[in-house]
Structures are given as structure tokens and as C-alpha cells.
Amino acid sequence: MIKVDNIKKRFGEEEILKGISTVFHKGKTNLIIGQSGSGKTVMLKCLLGLFKPEEGLIYYEEKAIQHMNEEQQRDLREEIGMLFQGGALFDSMNIEENVMFPLRMFTKQKKSEMLDRVNEVLSRVNLEGVNKKYPAEISGGMQKRVSIARAIVNRPKYLFCDEPNSGLDPKTATVIDNLIQEITHEFDITTVVVTHDMNSVMEIGENIVFLKNGVLVWQGNNTDIFNTDNVDVTDFVYSSDLFKKIREIQLKER
Amino acid sequence: MTGYIEDIGSYFLMLKRTFGSFTKRSVLKELILKEIDDLIIGSLGIVVFISFFVGGVISIQTALNVSNPIIPKSLIGFATRQSIILEFAPTFMSIIMAGKVGSFITSSIGSMRVTEQIDALEVMGINSLNYLVFPKIIALLCFPFVIALAMFIGICGGLLAGVYGGFITYTDFTAGLQEDFEPFHLVYAFIKTFVFAFILATVPSWQGYYMKGGALEVGKASTNSFVWTSVLIILANFIITQLLLS
Ligand SMILES: Nc1ncnc2c1ncn2[C@@H]1O[C@H](COP(=O)(O)OP(=O)(O)OP(=O)(O)O)[C@@H](O)[C@H]1O
Ligand SMILES: [Mg+2]
Numbered sequence: 001m002i003k004v005d006n007i008k009k010r011f012g013e014e015e016i017l018k019g020i021s022t023v024f025h026k027g028k029t030n031l032i033i034g035q036s037g038s039g040k041t042v043m044l045k046c047l048l049g050l051f052k053p054e055e056g057l058i059y060y061e062e063k064a065i066q067h068m069n070e071e072q073q074r075d076l077r078e079e080i081g082m083l084f085q086g087g088a089l090f091d092s093m094n095i096e097e098n099v100m101f102p103l104r105m106f107t108k109q110k111k112s113e114m115l116d117r118v119n120e121v122l123s124r125v126n127l128e129g130v131n132k133k134y135p136a137e138i139s140g141g142m143q144k145r146v147s148i149a150r151a152i153v154n155r156p157k158y159l160f161c162d163e164p165n166s167g168l169d170p171k172t173a174t175v176i177d178n179l180i181q182e183i184t185h186e187f188d189i190t191t192v193v194v195t196h197d198m199n200s201v202m203e204i205g206e207n208i209v210f211l212k213n214g215v216l217v218w219q220g221n222n223t224d225i226f227n228t229d230n231v232d233v234t235d236f237v238y239s240s241d242l243f244k245k246i247r248e249i250q251l252k253e254r
Numbered sequence: 255m256t257g258y259i260e261d262i263g264s265y266f267l268m269l270k271r272t273f274g275s276f277t278k279r280s281v282l283k284e285l286i287l288k289e290i291d292d293l294i295i296g297s298l299g300i301v302v303f304i305s306f307f308v309g310g311v312i313s314i315q316t317a318l319n320v321s322n323p324i325i326p327k328s329l330i331g332f333a334t335r336q337s338i339i340l341e342f343a344p345t346f347m348s349i350i351m352a353g354k355v356g357s358f359i360t361s362s363i364g365s366m367r368v369t370e371q372i373d374a375l376e377v378m379g380i381n382s383l384n385y386l387v388f389p390k391i392i393a394l395l396c397f398p399f400v401i402a403l404a405m406f407i408g409i410c411g412g413l414l415a416g417v418y419g420g421f422i423t424y425t426d427f428t429a430g431l432q433e434d435f436e437p438f439h440l441v442y443a444f445i446k447t448f449v450f451a452f453i454l455a456t457v458p459s460w461q462g463y464y465m466k467g468g469a470l471e472v473g474k475a476s477t478n479s480f481v482w483t484s485v486l487i488i489l490a491n492f493i494i495t496q497l498l499l500s
Contacts, residue, residue, distance in 0.1 A: 074379040075379075
């Protein structure tokens with residue numbers, strides 16, 4: 001569980017997060033959604049400690065990261081897996097080395113043990129036989145999956161994903177979404193996913209936080225979101241023609 | 255102006271963090287070996303090539319300009335040695351390396367920045383500056399060997415060009431090489447080299463690490479890095495020469 005208590009973040013004059021409070025639950029896929037520029041990535045980077053909010057606290061279980069010393073923060077980070085928007089695989093390393101990296105850095109396992117674990121997670125994300133390839137030699141969807149594998153290899157308690165399916169075709173995007181959800185349930189992880197993809201919202205939105213201009217305007221799950229009267233949310237949800245049509249049909253049926 | 259002061263501040267802050275919390279030893283060792291391979295071994299070819307021919311040109315130029323029979327021929331060897339040891343090898347080579355090694359460092363760190371690989375390191379709780387910059391600093395401690403090689407090859411180039419070009423005999427040239435030799439000049443050259451090596455490792459890293467933007471900016475940062483690095487090398491050269499030789 002991650003609890004966010006009234007965080008504010010500004011860059012220069014501009015306040016990007018204007019006092020956000022919420023809870024991200026354990027064993028659930030928590031989504032942060034909102035329009036481009038609403039502050040989703042900034043919020044995620046605050047959770048990760050890459051940005052320091054000027055005000056407010058972020059609790060991992062009972063303890064606020066702002067109150068942790070450097071040692072404790074480092075320990076916490078070993079429990080965090082992160083899937084970056086572009087994958088952020090190390091291009092100087094092959095797939096196997098990329099996935100093994102957190103193990104090499106933080107465990108004292110033998111090479112063979114590490115290799116076994118690497119192959120285990122690679123097959124978990126349905127990737128086999130690419131161990132020796134380099135990130136530039138595999139497709140974008142495969143890179144995302146390798147990145148997921150790297151994020152979960154050290155058995156994290158928290159998993160963060162920034163737009164896991166941007167730039168992917170709808171089918172691959174769904175595969176990635178489902179993978180994230182399965183992993184979350186399987187290992188009882190607290191997962192936070194930033195997205196603006198309505199498909200993901202429908203597929204895996206177990207707890208959805210809606211941001212607009214740095215303010216949390218709505219929170220609920222993927223059934224609530226189709227029944228809310230909140231104008232900002234309906235604007236966002238029904239901005240695509242497909243969902244507009246669905247909405248019209250729904251309204252007619254009522 | 256405040257921009258420059260901030261830049262200088264961020265540079266020293268970077269150095270401080272580079273020597274902060276250390277990466278796991280076994281990993282660091284590997285990284286250092288890789289950097290030695292990339293930065294040092296990978297540069298030897300171009301260093302040998304340039305030194306050889308520039309050494310040759312220095313000796314031919316000197317020969318062509320000493321047509322006066324009163325001046326002893328051995329001057330050619332002497333002048334070649336002096337210009338190679340004092341300036342050509344340490345300074346000129348370092349500036350060429352600012353183009354090769356410097357822009358390589360900036361673009362590799364810069365592209366890690368824009369593709370969030372540096373964020374990925376930080377998220378894992380790794381001190382990314384120590385991970386990325388420290389091995390480069392250590393690898394460039396081998397830079398004096400490169401410069402020593404440049405000196406040797408440069409003088410060989412001068413000798414061969416002088417002798418086979420028919421400007422001077424082997425005996426005259428080697429006599430010139432040994433004339434009025436001041437060991438302190440070598441000390442001076444290698445002190446410079448160490449300073450330049452440090453500039454070469456850190457300034458391009460700093461340019462890459464703190465860059466913002468996308469792939470286009472990586473290119474710009476590399477160019478910037480070359481300008482900064484060579485300007486700093488020239489300035490450091492001036493200051494060190496003032497301090498040590500005058
Ligand atoms: N490092 C930064 N420095 C200054 N301003 C920033 C920085 N990062 C983000 N911002 C600003 O914060 C605002 C929110 O950005 P953010 O990246 O969080 O948007 P987002 O919701 O993730 O959008 P997208 O869906 O396009 O990724 C933007 O106006 C952006 O310009
Ligand atoms: Mg974003």
C-alpha cells in the first residue's frame with residue numbers, strides 16, 4: 001500500500017501537483033489517468049522519489065519516504081520495479097544482462113542461480129530465445145516485455161509503469177496490460193500504472209485516480225467510471241468516437 | 255552570467271556525487287575495464303596515425319626552414335623533440351581526444367539520459383554518477399600512456415621523414431634528440447596530461463548527464479562538449495605553463 005498525503009510539486013513558478021491525496025492498494029492495479037500534461041508522470045516520479053515534492057508526504061506502508069534516511073531509501077528502492085515509458089533498457093547490454101542487472105547489483109546469488117531466475121521471468125513474459133539479442137534488435141513490444149521482466153526479476157513489492165502500452169498495437173497493448181495485472185495478483189504487488197489509454201482503463205482499472213491540471217478530480221474503478229456524472233471524467237472517457245457510440249447506445253437502452 | 259555560475263556549481267556537485275555512494279565492487283571493476291577498452295584502447299589507432307604523420311611534418315618543416323649552413327642540422331631533431339614533447343603530444347592530442355573520446359562520452363551518457371536509462375539506474379537505488387562517471391575517470395588515468403605513445407611515435411615519424419626525405423642523417427637527428435635534454439619538460443608534459451585527462455573524463459560526462467531534450471539535443475550536447483572541453487584544455491595548458499615553466 002502506498003498512501004499519498006497532500007503532495008504539492010512545483011517547477012519554478014508553475015504548480016504542477018496541487019495537493020493530491022490518495023491511496024494505492026496492495027494486490028491491485030492502480031491507474032493514474034488524465035490528459036496529456038495533467039501531471040501523471042510528475043506524480044509517478046514523486047512516488048518514486050525522483051522528484052521531491054515541496055509539500056506533503058508519501059507513505060510506503062507505514063513509513064514516509066521523506067522521513068527515511070539514505071540507507072532506508074536505498075533498501076526501499078530494491079523493492080521497487082519500474083517500467084519506463086520507453087522501456088529504458090540499457091542498450092550496452094543484451095537482454096539477459098539487462099534482466100539480470102538488478103540481481104547482480106543487489107543479490108549475492110551465483111551466476112547460474114541468477115540465470116535460472118532470468119529465464120524464469122523471461123518465460124513469464126512469454127519471451128524465449130532472445131537472451132543474447134540487444135535491445136535495438138527486438139521490437140518495441142518485446143522491449144516492453146523485457147522491461148517488465150527486469151522490473152519483476154528481483155521480486156518487487158511495488159511495480160510502477162509509465163504508459164506501458166503507448167506506441168503498441170491494440171492486441172500487444174492488451175497482452176501487456178493483462179500481464180501487468182496477472183503479475184500484480186499473482187505476487188500481491190502494489191502496482192501503479194500511468195496511462196491515458198481507455199482500453200487499459202477498461203481492462204485493468206481496479207482503482208483509478210483521475211488527474212486534471214494537477215488536481216485529483218475523481219477516483220473509482222472501471223465500472224464506476226462509466227456511470228459517473230463528473231463532467232471532466234465523462235469528457236475524457238467519451239472523447240473517442242468509439243466510446244461516444246457506446247455511450248449513445250447505453251443511454252438509448254436506459 | 256548567473257548561468258555560468260550555476261553551470262560551474264552543477265559541475266562540482268556532480269564531482270561530489272560521483273565519489274559518493276559506490277557501486278558494487280565486482281560490477282565497477284567490469285565497468286572500468288570496459289571503459290579502458292572503449293576510451294583508451296579504441297583511441298590508439300588514431301593516435302598512432304596522427305602522431306606519426308604530424309611528427310614527420312614537424313621535422314620536414316623545420317628542415318626546410320633551416321637552410322642556413324651555420325645552423326647545425328641536429329637542430330631538426332632538437333626542434334622536433336621539443337615541439338612534440340612540450341605541446342604536440344600532450345595538448346594537441348588531448349584536443350583531438352576531446353573530439354573523439356569527449357563526444358563519445360557525451361553522446362553515450364546523453365542518450366542514456368533521454369531514454370530514461372539514467373532514471374532507471376536511480377530508481378533501482380544506484381548512484382548513477384558513480385556508475386557512469388567514476389569508471390571513466392579511472393580509465394582515463396591511463397591517458398598518460400596514450401600521450402607517451404604519441405611522443406614516441408611522433409619522434410619516430412620525425413626521424414623517418416627527416417632521414418628518408420634526405421634532410422638529415424640518422425646520426426645528426428639522434429644527436430639533436432639528445433641535445434640539452436631537460437627531464438623536467440617530461441614532468442611538465444605529464445602533469446599537464448593528468449589535468450587534461452581529468453577534464454576529458456568529467457566535462458563531457460557533465461554535458462551528457464545534465465542535458466535535456468531528445469536525440470537532436472544529444473548531437474548538440476556533443477558539439478558543446480567538444481567546445482567546452484577544448485577551451486578548458488587550452489586554458490589549463492596556459493595556466494600550467496605559466497606556473498611550471500616561467
Ligand atoms: N522536469 C520538469 N521541469 C519542468 N516542468 C516539468 C518537468 N516535468 C514535467 N513538467 C511540466 O509538468 C506538467 C505535467 O507534465 P507530465 O509529464 O506529468 O504530464 P503527463 O500527464 O505525464 O502527460 P503525458 O500524458 O503527455 O505524458 C507539464 O506542463 C510539464 O511541462
Ligand atoms: Mg507522461
